Amino acid sequence: MLKNYFKIAFRSFKKNKAYSAINIFGLAIGITSLIFILLFIQDELSYDKFHENKDRLYRVTGSYDRGEQKRVESALTTYQLGPQIDFQFPQVEKAVRISPNNNSNFLINGENIHQENIVFADSGFFDVFSFPLVEGDKKHLFKVANEAVLTQSTAQKMFGDDNPIGSVIEMDGIPITISGIMEDTPSNSHFSASMIISSETIHDQYPSWVRDNWSGTSHYTYILLDKNISPEVFEQELNKYWDSTFKEYGDIAQYAEFSLQPLSKIHLESNLVNEIQANGNLTYVYIFGAIGFIIVVIAAINYMNLATAQSLNRTKEVGIRKVLGAEKGHVKKQFLSESLLISTIAFVVALISVEIIIPFFNQITGKSIDVIFPNDLPLIFVIFASVLVIGLISGGYPSFWLSRLSIIRTLKSNSLGSNRGGELLKRGLVTLQFSISAIVLVSTILISKQIQFVQNKNLGINPEQVLVIPFQNSEIANRFTEIKEELIKESWVSSVTATNNPLPGRITNWRPYRTNGSDENLSIPTIVVHDDFIETIEAEISEGRNFSKDRISDRTNAYLINEAAARFLNLTNPVGSKLVGSTFTGNEWGSKDAEIIGVVKDFHFTSLHDEIQPVVFSLSSEQTTPLNNLAVRVRAEDLETAISGLERTWNTFSNGVPFEYSFLQDDISLLYDAEKKFLQLFSIFTTLAIIISCLGILGLVAFAVNQKMKEIGIRKVLGANVVDIIWAFVKSYSQLIIISNLLAWPIAYVLMKDWLEDFAYRVPISMLEFVIAGAIIFLISIGTISIVAYKAALLNPVKSLKSE
Structure with missing residues (x-):
C-alpha cells in the first residue's frame, strides 16, 4: 500500500511539474536558510564549551567608581589580584592571569618575524584552560621565566617542518625557550593566541607601580573554583577581603568591587570596558533564530496554500477512490505521503545546497564552520524532524478536508471551486507571510541606515590619510x-x-x-x-x-x-x-x-x-x-x-x-565589522523571505488563473482588455498586501527601537522607512501577479471556451 502511495505521488508530481517545482524550491530555500542559521547559532552558543572544567571556570571582573555614582565595569583587574586569590583562598583550585600583546617582533635565527595574538600567562594556564598540548608537559610549563608554547600554525610559520622544542627566540632582546606545542586555539574561544609566554618572562619589565600598587588595572584574571563553592559566596568573601585589606592602596583599590563571570557567558553576554577581544551579541542570536523560524514558516505557508489550492483539482480523483472502496484514512495517507515526499526531497536538496554554499557563508560571517554531516547528526535529526512536521502540517489541512467530502459531491465536478473555510485560511496565511516579510524588510532598511550613519557621522576628527604604525x-x-x-x-x-x-x-x-x-x-x-x-x-x-x-x-x-x-x-x-x-x-x-x-x-x-x-x-x-x-x-x-x-x-x-601599517579610516570602519556582517546576513535572509513569499504568490495566482480561464475568456468576449483582466487579479491581492504592511509596521517599530538602543548615537525612526519597505513589497508582489495575469490575458478566448 505504501509503495502505491508513493507511486501515485510521483505521478502527481509529473503531472503538476510547475507546482511541484515551486513547492520543492520554496521549501528547500527555507530549509537551507534554517540550517545555516542553526549552524551559526550552534557555533555562537558553543564558545568556551570545550574546556573540561567549563562549569567551574570564571573570569574575575572589576567595577570601579568614577565619581558621581558612576561606575566603570571592566574586564581588567589589578596585577596582583591573581596571586593574592591563589594564596588567600583555598576554595580556588587555581587562579591565573593573562595579558595579551597584539603586536610583537621576534628574532629567529637572525630573521625578524612579526607575530600577533601573543598572550603572557601564569604557570597554571594549562591547568585552568583545556587547550590540548601536542608536545610538552603542562605540569612543568611556565614554572620559570623565558618559556613559550607555540600553536601548531605559529610553529610552522617560525620553524617550518623543524621541531622547535628547545629552540631559543628573542623578543625585545629577551631570550625565550620553546617548551611546548599546542593545537591552534579553537575558533569558538573568547580569546585567541598564537603563542603563550610565561608571565615571569616580563615580570621585571613591568614598572614597580604596576607590580606593587593596587590602583592600576592591567591583567585578566581567571579562576577555577572548587565544585562545592558557589560563585556568589566566593564573590562576597573576595570583596570582604579586599575591603578590609587593600583600601589604603589607592583610589581604584578603594572603590573596587569584583564579580565572577562564568566563562561560557563571556562571548555572548559580556560587553565590558577592555574586553580581551570583540565578543558576539546574544541579541543577534535571538534575531537569527527568529529569522530562521520566520523563513521556515513562510515556506510552510506557501506549501500549505499551494497544496490546498491544488487539492481543489483532485476532488474527482478522491471520489473515484472512495467508490472503489478507499476509506477516509486511505485518502489522508495518500495526501500526507505526497506532502512528506516533497518535504524529504526539499530536505535533500537543502543538504546539498549547504555543502556547496558553506564556504561563502564562512566568508561573510568570519567563521570556520565545517559541515561534516555524520558529525552533526543531532542537528540534522532535529532539522529533518522539523521538516517532517512541516510536511504533516502543510499536507494536513487538504488531506483532512478532502477525506471528509461525500462521494456524490466529489463526482459532480472535477473541481469544487472555492470553499469558504479554505479561502479564508489561504488569505490569512498570505497576509501572515507578507506581514513577516514587511517586518524583516523594514528592519533591514533601518539597520542599513544606522550602519551608514555611524560610518559617515562626523567623528570630530579627520581619519583620512592617517597611517597608524605599531612600534612593536x-x-x-x-x-x-x-x-x-x-x-x-x-x-x-x-x-x-x-x-x-x-x-x-x-x-x-x-x-x-x-x-x-x-x-x-x-x-x-x-x-x-x-x-x-x-x-x-x-x-x-x-x-x-x-x-x-x-x-x-x-x-x-x-x-x-x-x-x-x-x-x-x-x-x-x-x-x-x-x-x-x-x-x-x-x-x-x-x-x-x-x-x-x-x-x-x-x-x-x-x-x-x-x-x-x-x-x-x-x-x-x-x-x-x-x-x-x-x-x-x-x-x-x-x-x-x-x-x-x-x-x-x-x-x-x-x-x-x-x-606594518593600517589606515585610521579603515581601523574605524572595523569597529562596525560585526554590524556589517550582521547586515549582510540579515539582507540575504530578508531577500530569501521575500523570494519565498513571491513564489507562493506566483503559484497561487497561476492556479487561480488556471481555475478562471473560462471566466477570462468570457470577459474578453464581452470587451475586457488586458489591463482589466490584470486588475481583476491584482485587486484581490493588493488589499492583502496593504493589510500585511499595516499589521507589520507597529511590530517592526518596537523591534528596531529596541535594537537601536544599543547605540549611544543612532538614527531616528521615521515613517519613510516603513513606506519604502511597503512600496518594495507591494511592487514586487503586484509585479509577480501582473506577469502571470498578463500571460493569461493574452490567450485567445476561443481556446478556453471551445469546450462550452
Missing part, C-alpha cells in the same frame, strides 16, 4: 624622536605624532584626578600623546591653546582635556584651572600638579556604541608612559610614494622589524 618593541619606540625628525623632512608628510593608546580603541589608561581645592579623586581615561597629536588627527581646540613643542614646561605642567571632561569635572572656565593628577616618571608613580591649557572639542575615540568619555591628554616625555603607536598624516597627492617612503624610513630605524 621598545627599541623602536625609544627612537621615535629620530623617526619623526626624518619623516617631517619629506614633502609628502603633513604631521607626525605618537600615543600610548590604540588608534582607535577604548582607553585602557585610567588615572585619578582632582581639581584644585577638592579632596575627591575622580578616575578619568588618560591618553599620553606626543607633539602634534591634535594636528595629526585634525581635532579642534574649542578653548585655550594646544600643546607647544616650544614650551618645555608643557611636558610636565600642562594638560589638555576634552569638553566631556570639563563637564565631568564641573569646570565652567576650565582653561587656567589646576588639575592634580598622576604620572609615571622613570620607575615611580608620582603626582602631577598641572594647569589645563586648553579644551579639545569632543571627538569619538571608540565606536558610536559608546558615549564620548571624559579624556585627559598628557604630553609625553622620555620618562613617562611609553608610546605604542606612530601616527602619520600624509598628503593625498601620492599615497604610494608616502607608503614606500614610510617603509624606507622605518627600515632605517627598525633593525629588521617588519613594517
Whole structure:
C-alpha cells in the first residue's frame, strides 16, 4: 500500500511539474536558510564549551567608581589580584592571569618575524584552560621565566617542518625557550593566541607601580573554583577581603568591587570596558533564530496554500477512490505521503545546497564552520524532524478536508471551486507571510541606515590619510624622536605624532584626578600623546591653546582635556584651572600638579556604541608612559610614494622589524565589522523571505488563473482588455498586501527601537522607512501577479471556451 502511495505521488508530481517545482524550491530555500542559521547559532552558543572544567571556570571582573555614582565595569583587574586569590583562598583550585600583546617582533635565527595574538600567562594556564598540548608537559610549563608554547600554525610559520622544542627566540632582546606545542586555539574561544609566554618572562619589565600598587588595572584574571563553592559566596568573601585589606592602596583599590563571570557567558553576554577581544551579541542570536523560524514558516505557508489550492483539482480523483472502496484514512495517507515526499526531497536538496554554499557563508560571517554531516547528526535529526512536521502540517489541512467530502459531491465536478473555510485560511496565511516579510524588510532598511550613519557621522576628527604604525618593541619606540625628525623632512608628510593608546580603541589608561581645592579623586581615561597629536588627527581646540613643542614646561605642567571632561569635572572656565593628577616618571608613580591649557572639542575615540568619555591628554616625555603607536598624516597627492617612503624610513630605524601599517579610516570602519556582517546576513535572509513569499504568490495566482480561464475568456468576449483582466487579479491581492504592511509596521517599530538602543548615537525612526519597505513589497508582489495575469490575458478566448 505504501509503495502505491508513493507511486501515485510521483505521478502527481509529473503531472503538476510547475507546482511541484515551486513547492520543492520554496521549501528547500527555507530549509537551507534554517540550517545555516542553526549552524551559526550552534557555533555562537558553543564558545568556551570545550574546556573540561567549563562549569567551574570564571573570569574575575572589576567595577570601579568614577565619581558621581558612576561606575566603570571592566574586564581588567589589578596585577596582583591573581596571586593574592591563589594564596588567600583555598576554595580556588587555581587562579591565573593573562595579558595579551597584539603586536610583537621576534628574532629567529637572525630573521625578524612579526607575530600577533601573543598572550603572557601564569604557570597554571594549562591547568585552568583545556587547550590540548601536542608536545610538552603542562605540569612543568611556565614554572620559570623565558618559556613559550607555540600553536601548531605559529610553529610552522617560525620553524617550518623543524621541531622547535628547545629552540631559543628573542623578543625585545629577551631570550625565550620553546617548551611546548599546542593545537591552534579553537575558533569558538573568547580569546585567541598564537603563542603563550610565561608571565615571569616580563615580570621585571613591568614598572614597580604596576607590580606593587593596587590602583592600576592591567591583567585578566581567571579562576577555577572548587565544585562545592558557589560563585556568589566566593564573590562576597573576595570583596570582604579586599575591603578590609587593600583600601589604603589607592583610589581604584578603594572603590573596587569584583564579580565572577562564568566563562561560557563571556562571548555572548559580556560587553565590558577592555574586553580581551570583540565578543558576539546574544541579541543577534535571538534575531537569527527568529529569522530562521520566520523563513521556515513562510515556506510552510506557501506549501500549505499551494497544496490546498491544488487539492481543489483532485476532488474527482478522491471520489473515484472512495467508490472503489478507499476509506477516509486511505485518502489522508495518500495526501500526507505526497506532502512528506516533497518535504524529504526539499530536505535533500537543502543538504546539498549547504555543502556547496558553506564556504561563502564562512566568508561573510568570519567563521570556520565545517559541515561534516555524520558529525552533526543531532542537528540534522532535529532539522529533518522539523521538516517532517512541516510536511504533516502543510499536507494536513487538504488531506483532512478532502477525506471528509461525500462521494456524490466529489463526482459532480472535477473541481469544487472555492470553499469558504479554505479561502479564508489561504488569505490569512498570505497576509501572515507578507506581514513577516514587511517586518524583516523594514528592519533591514533601518539597520542599513544606522550602519551608514555611524560610518559617515562626523567623528570630530579627520581619519583620512592617517597611517597608524605599531612600534612593536621598545627599541623602536625609544627612537621615535629620530623617526619623526626624518619623516617631517619629506614633502609628502603633513604631521607626525605618537600615543600610548590604540588608534582607535577604548582607553585602557585610567588615572585619578582632582581639581584644585577638592579632596575627591575622580578616575578619568588618560591618553599620553606626543607633539602634534591634535594636528595629526585634525581635532579642534574649542578653548585655550594646544600643546607647544616650544614650551618645555608643557611636558610636565600642562594638560589638555576634552569638553566631556570639563563637564565631568564641573569646570565652567576650565582653561587656567589646576588639575592634580598622576604620572609615571622613570620607575615611580608620582603626582602631577598641572594647569589645563586648553579644551579639545569632543571627538569619538571608540565606536558610536559608546558615549564620548571624559579624556585627559598628557604630553609625553622620555620618562613617562611609553608610546605604542606612530601616527602619520600624509598628503593625498601620492599615497604610494608616502607608503614606500614610510617603509624606507622605518627600515632605517627598525633593525629588521617588519613594517606594518593600517589606515585610521579603515581601523574605524572595523569597529562596525560585526554590524556589517550582521547586515549582510540579515539582507540575504530578508531577500530569501521575500523570494519565498513571491513564489507562493506566483503559484497561487497561476492556479487561480488556471481555475478562471473560462471566466477570462468570457470577459474578453464581452470587451475586457488586458489591463482589466490584470486588475481583476491584482485587486484581490493588493488589499492583502496593504493589510500585511499595516499589521507589520507597529511590530517592526518596537523591534528596531529596541535594537537601536544599543547605540549611544543612532538614527531616528521615521515613517519613510516603513513606506519604502511597503512600496518594495507591494511592487514586487503586484509585479509577480501582473506577469502571470498578463500571460493569461493574452490567450485567445476561443481556446478556453471551445469546450462550452
